[in-house]
Amino acid sequence: MAGTGVFADILDGDVYKYYADGEWKKSSSGKAVAIINPTTRKTQYKVQACTQVEVNKVMESAKTAQKSWAKTPLWKRAELLHKAAAILKEHRAPVAECLVKEIAKPAKDAVTEVVRSGDLVSYCAEEGVRILGEGKFLVSDSFPGNERTKYCLTSKIPLGVVLAIPPFNYPVNLAVSKIAPALIAGNSLVLKPPTQGAVSALHMVHCFHLAGFPKGLISCVTGKGSEIGDFLTMHPGVNCISFTGGDTGIAISKKAGMIPLQMELGGKDACIVLEDADLDLVAANIIKGGFSYSGQRCTAVKVVLVMESVADVLVEKVKAKVAKLTVGAPEDDCDITPVVSESSANFIEGLVKDAKEKGATFCQLYKRDGNLIWPLLLDNVRPDMRIAWEEPFGPVLPVIRINSIEEGIHHCNASNFGLQGCVFTKDVNKAILISDAMETGTVQINSAPARGPDHFPFQGLKDSGIGSQGITNSIHMMTKIKSTVINLPTPSYTMG
Ligand SMILES: NC(=O)C1=CN([C@@H]2O[C@H](COP(=O)(O)OP(=O)(O)OC[C@H]3O[C@@H](n4cnc5c(N)ncnc54)[C@H](OP(=O)(O)O)[C@@H]3O)[C@@H](O)[C@H]2O)C=CC1
Numbered sequence: 001m002a003g004t005g006v007f008a009d010i011l012d013g014d015v016y017k018y019y020a021d022g023e024w025k026k027s028s029s030g031k032a033v034a035i036i037n038p039t040t041r042k043t044q045y046k047v048q049a050c051t052q053v054e055v056n057k058v059m060e061s062a063k064t065a066q067k068s069w070a071k072t073p074l075w076k077r078a079e080l081l082h083k084a085a086a087i088l089k090e091h092r093a094p095v096a097e098c099l100v101k102e103i104a105k106p107a108k109d110a111v112t113e114v115v116r117s118g119d120l121v122s123y124c125a126e127e128g129v130r131i132l133g134e135g136k137f138l139v140s141d142s143f144p145g146n147e148r149t150k151y152c153l154t155s156k157i158p159l160g161v162v163l164a165i166p167p168f169n170y171p172v173n174l175a176v177s178k179i180a181p182a183l184i185a186g187n188s189l190v191l192k193p194p195t196q197g198a199v200s201a202l203h204m205v206h207c208f209h210l211a212g213f214p215k216g217l218i219s220c221v222t223g224k225g226s227e228i229g230d231f232l233t234m235h236p237g238v239n240c241i242s243f244t245g246g247d248t249g250i251a252i253s254k255k256a257g258m259i260p261l262q263m264e265l266g267g268k269d270a271c272i273v274l275e276d277a278d279l280d281l282v283a284a285n286i287i288k289g290g291f292s293y294s295g296q297r298c299t300a301v302k303v304v305l306v307m308e309s310v311a312d313v314l315v316e317k318v319k320a321k322v323a324k325l326t327v328g329a330p331e332d333d334c335d336i337t338p339v340v341s342e343s344s345a346n347f348i349e350g351l352v353k354d355a356k357e358k359g360a361t362f363c364q365l366y367k368r369d370g371n372l373i374w375p376l377l378l379d380n381v382r383p384d385m386r387i388a389w390e391e392p393f394g395p396v397l398p399v400i401r402i403n404s405i406e407e408g409i410h411h412c413n414a415s416n417f418g419l420q421g422c423v424f425t426k427d428v429n430k431a432i433l434i435s436d437a438m439e440t441g442t443v444q445i446n447s448a449p450a451r452g453p454d455h456f457p458f459q460g461l462k463d464s465g466i467g468s469q470g471i472t473n474s475i476h477m478m479t480k481i482k483s484t485v486i487n488l489p490t491p492s493y494t495m496g
C-alpha cells in the first residue's frame with residue numbers, strides 16, 4: 001500500500017516528504033500542497049511546499065554529486081539503473097495505486113505505466129553503455145589544405161544538472177524518461193513532479209533511493225509549478241531542462257538561459273481517413289487513440305478528418321464502439337474515468353457548448369457528473385468551432401468531413417501544433433505522400449498516434465516542442481561533445 005512498508009520513510013503524518021541529499025525531508029515552509037482525487041474530488045494526499053532556499057540547497061548538492069558521478073564507471077551507472085528498474089517493477093502495486101488515486105488512471109493502465117517505466121530505465125542503461133562507450137576518431141587530411149598532422153578524438157560528456165518536469169498524465173513514465181538518460185550520461189537530476197501525480201513520482205524516486213544512488217545525485221522537490229516553477233527553470237545551477245506539458249513549456253523556453261532544452265508540448269493529432277481505408281481498423285484505432293485514458297494523452301487522436309463518401313459508415317462504426325466503453329471509477333478499471341481536475345472538466349465543457357451552439361452533430365448525449373465526462377463523438381464539426389483546433393485533453397472527439405486529401409492535409413497543417421498524425425489507407429504510396437506533406441513530428445500509417453515503444457524518436461514541430469525524445473535521442477541530448485586534438489610535428493599516415 002502507498003506510504004507503508006518500504007515506503008513508510010517518505011511519509012510524515014499525512015504529508016509526503018521531499019527528497020534531497022539522499023534523505024526524505026520536511027520543508028521548512030511548514031506548508032503543504034493538497035492533491036485532489038479526481039474521482040472523489042476530495043484531498044487524497046499532501047506534499048511539501050518546498051522553499052527557494054531548499055531549491056538552492058538541492059542545486060548545490062546536485063552540482064557536487066555530479067562531479068563524482070561523472071567519474072563513476074559507465075557499467076556501474078548502468079548497474080544501478082538496472083537495480084532501480086527491478087525495484088520499481090517489484091513495487092508496481094503501491095506506485096500504481098497512487099496513479100489511480102491522484103490522476104484517475106484506470107487500474108490496469110496504471111500498472112502498465114509502472115512496468116513500462118522499469119523497462120525504459122533498463123533499456124536506457126543498455127543503450128547508454130553502447131552509445132557512451134563509443135567516440136569518434138577523425139584525421140585532418142580529409143579537409144582541403146590539411147595534411148595528416150591532427151588526430152581528433154571526440155567523446156560524449158555530461159551537461160551537469162538536468163532539471164526534469166513531467167506532466168500529470170504520465171508522472172512516472174515521463175519522469176523516468178528524463179531521469180534515466182540523464183543519469184546514464186553522467187548528469188545529476190532534479191525532479192519537479194506535477195502536483196497531480198507527485199506522490200506516484202515520490203514513490204518512484206524512493207525506488208531509486210533503495211537502489212543506492214549517491215547522495216544528492218537525484219532530488220525531488222515538490223510544490224506548485226506556479227509558485228516554484230520559475231525559480232527552478234531560471235536557476236543558474238541548471239544546465240539542461242527536459243519538460244513535458246502544455247503551453248507552460250513555451251513560457252519556460254522564453255525565460256530559460258542559454259542551456260539545452262527538450263520540450264514535449266501539446267498536440268492536435270489528426271487522423272486522416274481515405275476512401276479505401278479499412279474502416280473497422282480505423283474505428284478500433286479511433287477508440288483506442290481518442291478515448292484511452294479519457295483522451296488525456298498528448299498523442300491522443302484529437303480530430304478525425306474523414307472523406308465524406310465513407311464518413312457515415314465510419315461514424316456509425318465508432319458510435320457502436322463508443323456505446324461499449326465503460327464509464328466510471330479508475331479502481332474498477334473503467335475505460336473512461338474522471339478527468340484530472342474540475343477546471344479541466346469545465347474547459348472541456350466549454351468546447352462542447354461552443355460546438356453545440358455552432359451546430360455540431362452530437363452522436364451521444366453530453367453527460368457530466370463532477371469530473372467524469374461521458375465519451376462524446378461530435379460529427380459535422382466545422383473550422384469555426386473551437387474544438388476543431390483546441391486540445392480538449394478529455395473524452396470528446398470531433399469529426400470533420402473532408403472532400404479531398406488536400407483539405408485534410410490543409411487542416412492538419414493549419415494547426416499551431418505538430419506533434420503526431422495518422423493516415424488510414426490501403427495505398428502505401430499515397431500514405432507516404434500524405435505523411436511527407438503533414439507538418440508533424442511523426443506520422444503513423446494505419447495506426448493511431450503513440451509515443452511508444454519508448455526508444456522510438458518522439459518529437460513535435462511548431463508549438464508541439466523542441467528537440468526529440470525517445471531513449472537514444474534523450475541520451476544524446478543530455479550530453480555534449482568534447483574533442484581532444486593531438487597535433488603531430490610531421491604528417492603521419494597509418495600503414496597496413
Ligand atoms: N508532447 C508530450 O509529450 C506531452 C504533452 N502534454 C501536454 O501537457 C498538457 C497537460 O499536462 P499538464 O500537466 O496539465 O501541463 P502543464 O504544462 O500545466 O504542467 C506540466 C508541468 O509543468 C509544471 N509547471 C507549471 N507551471 C510551471 C512553471 N511556471 N514553471 C515550471 N514548471 C511549471 C507543472 O507543475 P504543477 O502540476 O505543479 O502545476 C507540471 O509538472 C497538455 O497540453 C498536453 O498536451 C502532456 C503529456 C505529454
Ligand SMILES: O=C(O)[C@H](O)COP(=O)(O)O
Pocket residue numbers: 169170174296297298299300449450451452
Ligand atoms: O504524455 C503523453 O500523452 C504521452 O507522451 C503519450 O504516450 P503514449 O502515446 O505512449 O500513450
